[in-house]
Amino acid sequence: MNINSVKVDAKTAEAIRAGQPVIPKEAVRNSSLFGAEGTLLRLLDPSGNYVATGYHGLQNKGAGWVLSRNEREAIDQAFFSRKIRGAIERRKPFFEDPDTTAFRLFNGEGDGIGGMTIDHYAGHWMVSWYSEGIYSMRQFVYASLKEMPEARSVYEKKRFDQKGQYMEQDDFVFGDQPDFPLIVKENGMNFAVDLNDGAMTGIFLDQRDVRKAIRDEYAAGRQVLNTFSYTGAFSVAAVLGGAAGTVSVDLAKRSLPKTIEQFAVNGIDYEAQDIVVMDVFDYFRYAGRKGLEFDLVVLDPPSFARSKKRTFSAAKDYAGLLEDVLAVTAKGGIVIASTNHAGFGMKKFRTFIDKAFRSSGRKYRILKEYRLPEDFRTPRNSPESDYLKVAVIRADG
Known part of the structure; x- marks a missing residue:
């Protein structure tokens, strides 16, 4: 994967070091330095010191997301697998609750990868992509999900400006397709969802x-x-x-x-x-x-x-x-x-x-x-x- 070294302003460098996950659009004077969407970014402070590694992906919150503050951490399939498996472990109480079978499995920047979420619907997973940048790394995510026995099937929704190129693509990715509507539970209540019917699922x-x-x-x-x-x-x-x-x-x-x-x-x-x-x-x-x-x-x-x-x-x-x-x-x-x-x-x-x-x-x-x-x-x-x-x-x- 391409990686660009980009100097961000002092205010942004300080905020990212303090935990801010968003890379603001105004962090650099010349936005072309970010490169194409999906380009990995080695973020430096004005003195050239390492701040974080992120990626360029335009969405309403900024120009991209921080992925790691460890200069030696590679952004590869193993990275994505670690993040997703960690999120699954943190949701263990949800997996063990028979009265709630629908929940957020991976919440973007909160679980370490901004711009994507994964929702769990009775074992069927919906990946939502919020920028072209993160979507360009989908091969890592889907390869990781194939390792997860908890996933019976995987669907996707592209929630970024698609410019027409994905409009005809089916939402199904892989696995055993369920019949819709799929009935999930939430605190003992039933809800019908459809993972393959437009932008919304039903809840x-x-x-x-x-x-x-x-x-x-x-x-x-x-x-x-x-x-x-x-x-x-x-x-x-x-x-x-x-x-x-x-x-x-x-x-x-x-x-x-x-x-x-x-x-x-x-x-x-x-x-x-x-x-x-x-x-x-x-x-x-x-x-x-x-x-x-x-x-x-x-x-x-x-x-x-x-x-x-x-x-x-x-x-x-x-x-x-x-x-x-x-x-x-x-x-x-x-x-x-x-x-x-x-x-x-x-x-x-x-x-x-x-x-x-x-x-x-x-x-x-x-x-x-x-x-x-x-x-x-x-x-x-x-x-x-x-x-x-x-x-x-x-x-x-």
Whole structure:
């Protein structure tokens, strides 16, 4: 593999030595010095001293990732095998838990290789690639995975700008292909997933702890509104937790059959629940006209969303969206406010919550906060890696 020696600025050198895993795009004045994506980088400080070894792979967080701070460590198949086997060992409690068969097996920079993740679905593994750079090293990863007896099959998803060249390539890589939908367990709940059906699988694994809390602590006897509901996983948790009723709202037409499927694999009569295919913002207006109120509202919008009518950005519009939620939340109701936007932290997120409640003239109390679950391992000195922020809020007044 090609390796380029690249001097980074003093600030970047210091940050990387302190544990920062990202190589910023602005770390060098001339970005062409990084070479083609996939080029290994020997990073030096302004005095020419070794800092770390990384690779060039463009993605939204930077120009690449640090792989090693040991000058003598080779980046080869043995390196990838060590990292993946180490991640498997750290997830041993998950492998031994029969009630949870879906979890994050390898979490990018948190397990030592930024730009790729591996998810475990009842023995079937999904590798997600986030840059052309790391994807160029896939032969090392797949050779390593073939050594792992825990992997019954391997699928891949390319989540970088593909420029058309991979659009026709099947997601299956190797192994024994399962029949889809594949039924996995999460804290005893069933979820149907498909590893070969577009960008999403049917469940966001990073919300596992929140779904358990909804089922075990918050749903009983409540009327539940699940906004941006995707495949209705939060609604499943609510019904299994004894909710009086659920309304699942999402603009995507496929959310209807997917939510019906998730109810069905849990033995829930979907006809007793409401599934609404509608723009969530329009639903708030509808609910207001009808005088509808909910005792528990789940708000987990995408970081960015665009429909024919509007564009939503969590960084700019979350407080306003939360105001819409409060308009349909009963006194004493619970709001589960969530965002996966990596561009701000929990402190800033709390200011959005406070702004919404102040604008609505209501008092509140944050009962509990959630971050990424333990299988979503993140490195120190990388706040953008710990992206998930969830607040369970009691809405008074």
